[in-house]
Amino acid sequence: MDFQHIIEAAGGLMDFAGVAVMVLGALVSIPMALRGFQPRRLPAGSAPLSFYRSYRQLLGRSILLGLELLVAADIIRSVAITPTFESVGVLAIIVLIRTFLSFSLELEISGRWPWQSQPAGSSTPSAAS
Numbered sequence: 001m002d003f004q005h006i007i008e009a010a011g012g013l014m015d016f017a018g019v020a021v022m023v024l025g026a027l028v029s030i031p032m033a034l035r036g037f038q039p040r041r042l043p044a045g046s047a048p049l050s051f052y053r054s055y056r057q058l059l060g061r062s063i064l065l066g067l068e069l070l071v072a073a074d075i076i077r078s079v080a081i082t083p084t085f086e087s088v089g090v091l092a093i094i095v096l097i098r099t100f101l102s103f104s105l106e107l108e109i110s111g112r113w114p115w116q117s118q119p120a121g122s123s124t125p126s127a128a129s
Contacts, residue, residue: 007080014073018066025062029055060109067098067105 033055038048049057071094078091 004081007076011073011077014069014076018069018073021069022063022066025066026059029058029062032058057109060105064102064105064109067102071095071098 033051036048036051037054037058074091074094078087
C-alpha cells in the first residue's frame with residue numbers, strides 16, 4: 001500500500017466520520033430534546049427552549065461538527081495527493097461554501113455571530129454545551 005492509497009483511505013474515513021456524526025447527531029438529538037435539554041448559555045431570565053428549538057440547536061451542532069470533518073477530508077484528499085491549481089481552486093470553493101454554512105448555522109444556534117461577545121447576563125460557554 002503506497003502513500004496515495006493511505007491518504008485516500010484517510011480521506012474516506014474522514015468523510016464517513018463526518019456523515020456518521022451528522023446522522024448520529026440527528027438521532028441522538030431527538031431523545032435529548034424530548035427530555036427537555038436546555039443549553040447552559042441561556043441568558044438570565046429567558047424562557048426555556050421548546051422541543052423544536054432545542055432539537056434545532058442540537059441538530060445544528062452535530063451538522064457543524066460533521067461539516068468540519070468533511071472539510072478536513074476534502075483538504076486531505078485535495079492538497080495531500082494532487083496539489084494542482086484546479087484541485088486547490090475546487091477545494092477553496094468547497095471550503096467557502098461550507099464556511100458560509102457553518103457561520104449560518106452558528107447564527108441560527110446561538111443567535112449571534114461567532115466573533116460577537118456573549119450577551120450580558122449569560123454564563124461563559126463550556127466545552128460540554
